[in-house]
Amino acid sequence: MIRSVVIVGGGTAGWMTASYLKAAFADRVDVTLVESAQVKRIGVGEATFSTLRHFFDYLGLDEADWLPKCAGGYKLGIRFENWSRQGEHFYHPFERLRTVQGFSLADWWLALGDRSKPFDRSCFITSALCEAKRAPRLMDGSLFVAGLDGDLAKSTLDEQRAQFPYAYHFDADEVARYLAGYATRLGAKHVVDDVKEVGQDSRGWISHVRTGSHGDIAGELFIDCTGFRGLLINKTLGAKFRSFQDVLPNNxxxxxxxxxxxxxxxxxxxxxxxxxxxxxxxxxxxxxxxxxxxxxxxxxxxxxxxxxxxxxxxxxxxxxxxxxxxMRIGRNEESWVRNCVAIGLSSAFVEPLESTGIFFIQHAIEQLVKHFPDQRWDPRQVGAYNARVAHAVDGVKEFLVLHYKAAQREDTPYWKEAKLRAMPEGLRERMAIAETRLLDEETVYPRYHGFESYSWNTMNLGLGHLPRTPQPALEHIDAGLARAEFARLRAEATEMVATLPSCYEYLASVND
Ligand SMILES: Cc1cc2nc3c(=O)[nH]c(=O)nc-3n(C[C@H](O)[C@H](O)[C@H](O)COP(=O)(O)OP(=O)(O)OC[C@H]3O[C@@H](n4cnc5c(N)ncnc54)[C@H](O)[C@@H]3O)c2cc1C
Structure with a gap:
């Protein structure tokens, strides 16, 4: 049985990991977190992904308590401005597309050919809520999507079936502070000191970390949350870093x-x-x-x-x-090496577009708990963990490259070059398919990476990468039901805009 975990680093990754391990294992596993007072946190990482509710609910934390304490706000999606033409915008909301007679509303939007209203505002309710700056909750605290209120309890990303309509914005430092309070209340030890050296045994496994004034801290499993420096995983254990700079050049x-x-x-x-x-x-x-x-x-x-x-x-x-x-863009070939697991920026980062850094942390922690080792350190467990982490990152990499490939802008050397740049092979195929039809679950990046086909299609359509023709079958299907659904969606959006409070008004009420 592994009973002691040492986390190095007290940024979002370190404190999310400490909190989650304590929530999962309580006193059966000792957790010590060492963080430097000299080396600053990255200080960014304030927009999140709609899966994050699972994390806070797993910890048993109430949104009405933690969100105001972290200066938080709501995020119903991302508004893209000027990616194709100056002055244009569209939303990538947290909302799955409705279907009518087996075809998504996006298919029907293409078939009906009414371009007076852009795709996102015709096919999603959330776009109207974004335009009107509405909160996702009524003043009594209930959510605008029926059936999604209530505690998700100790569920994980694997169990997510419903689409949550929102994520959060928060102050990264406040979140680290809040989670530090939570984890230490549950028994995590907090050491503020610099790790000066990482000790290894004769096999090269980490035995302890040597601190400036707290001596050596020994442990069985070490978690590297030291950010881009990768003090344990890269600098000590020599894990190879695979750069994505060839396809994602922002550095x-x-x-x-x-x-x-x-x-x-x-x-x-x-x-x-x-x-x-x-x-x-x-x-x-x-x-x-x-x-x-x-x-x-x-x-x-x-x-x-x-x-x-x-x-x-x-x-x-x-x-x-x-x-x-x-920014160090890419991922470790393996994020778990010997008795060290890297979580956060020390493991992978693909640039902030689509806000996936904290999602990667959440995913990695959940996978770590699912693949938690015992004294055998089964290489298949380690291999499975590494594969899942790599798949999630690689899928997001493809999805982000799509943003630059589908964007129509070519007015500066940067945007011109974006069109000529290399692209992952799988994405080339997907972009070709998207010229003939919308993507579906069979044709987007196939491994779990958080994004579903609606997201891929929203980005392609929003950026102007449309299929050459609508689906031929729709010429033979009466469009009455689809038109009725578009009208229903518009009516629901109007009603919600009229009923929901503004984002500020709602948050001010929970900040009192
Ligand atoms: C420009 C940018 C924008 C981003 N925007 C988003 C976003 O909108 N949404 C999102 O989800 N993610 C975003 N991210 C990613 C997000 O910031 C990170 O995933 C998240 O903050 C986690 O960082 P971290 O904890 O891994 O590293 P850091 O915050 O860098 O923390 C490193 C920790 O290690 C400690 N440390 C380092 N060396 C030592 C040592 N020798 N001894 C002891 N302690 C040590 C430091 O003191 C610190 O506590 C962004 C990242 C960047 C670069």
Whole structure:
């Protein structure tokens, strides 16, 4: 039996892991987390993915308690601005497409050919809620989607059947603090110190970490949550890192925390706006916006990127401090090596588009619990873990490359080059299929990676990569039911916009 776990790193990854292990194993497994007071957390990672409710519910935490304490907000989807044409936008919402007579509403939208309203606003309710900046909850706390209220208990991503209509925005530092309180209450030990050396036994397995002033900390299983440095997994155990830079060239970001002019003007979505050499995020927290420009330094210098970002989101606010970040894009060939598992940025990162960093952490922790080792350290368990983690990351990589390939913009050297760049072989095939028909579960990246076919189709249609013709069968099927469904959807959206409070109004009520 493995009874002692040492986590190095106290960012989002470290504290999510400590909290989850304590929630799963209680006192049967000792957890010690060592974090440096000198090495700062990355300080970004504020938009999440709609699966995150499983994580907090697993911990038994109430959204009405933790969300306000983490300066949080709601995220119903992502608004993409200017990716194909200046001034255009569309939403990638957390909403599956409805079907009529076996064909999705997106198929019907193509067949009916009424382009007066864009695809996303015709086929999803959530787009209307985003436009009107509505909360996903009524003032009494109930959700706008019937049947999804209530505690998910100790369920995991494997058990997710329903589409949750929202994710969260939150302050990354506050979340780490909140989870630190949770994990230590459940018995996790917290050591604030620098790991100076990593000790190995004669087989090369990690035996202990040597700290500056707390001596050696021994353990059986070590979790590397040291961020991009990969102190244990890469620097000590020499795990090979597979870069994705050939297909995803953005390698830097500059972030700014900007107080919102109008506190009440709070959007329930992340915005991803195309820029001259990349894109920028806007993440509305309760009292401020998180902003950042993700770019490739082959096309723009850090100073130019900072200037372009400041001009867009904080003109005249030179006192705000910019956080310049190098990004390591790719994944370890193996994230579990010997008795060390890397979780968080030390394991993999594919750039912030679609907000998957924290999703990867959640997925990895769940897989770690499912494949938790005993003294035999069964290589098949380790292999299965590594395969699942790799599949999730590789699937997201393909999905992100699609964003750049499907985007119609070609007005700067960066966007021109995006069209010529290499692409993963599987994606080439999928893009070819998408020229003839919408993708389905058989034709998107086949292993679990969090995104479903509706997401792939939303991005293709939103960005202007449409099938050449609608499905021929739809010429022979009466469109009456489809037209009725479009009308029903419009009516439901109008009613919800009229009934739901604004995002700010609802959050202000739980922040009281
Ligand atoms: C530009 C950018 C934007 C992002 N945006 C998003 C987003 O919107 N959504 C999302 O889901 N994800 C996002 N991510 C990813 C997200 O930030 C990370 O997944 C998340 O913050 C986890 O980081 P971490 O805990 O792995 O690393 P870090 O936050 O870097 O933490 C590393 C920890 O290790 C400790 N440490 C390091 N060395 C030592 C040592 N020698 N001894 C002791 N302790 C040590 C540090 O003190 C720190 O506590 C983004 C990432 C980047 C780069």
């Amino acid at each position: 830097r970001a500059v972030a700014l925390r900007v107080p919102r002019e109008e506190a009440t003007d709070m959007a329930p979505y992340t915005t991803a706006t195309a820029m001259s050499a990349g894109w920028r995020w806007t993440i509305p927290l309760f009292r401020r916006n998180g902003n950042g420009y993700v770019y490739s330094d082959e096309f723009i210098t850090p100073e130019e990127a900072e200037q372009e970002l400041r001009a867009a989101v904080a003109p005249g606010k030179d006192e705000l401090e910019a956080n310049h970040i190098h």
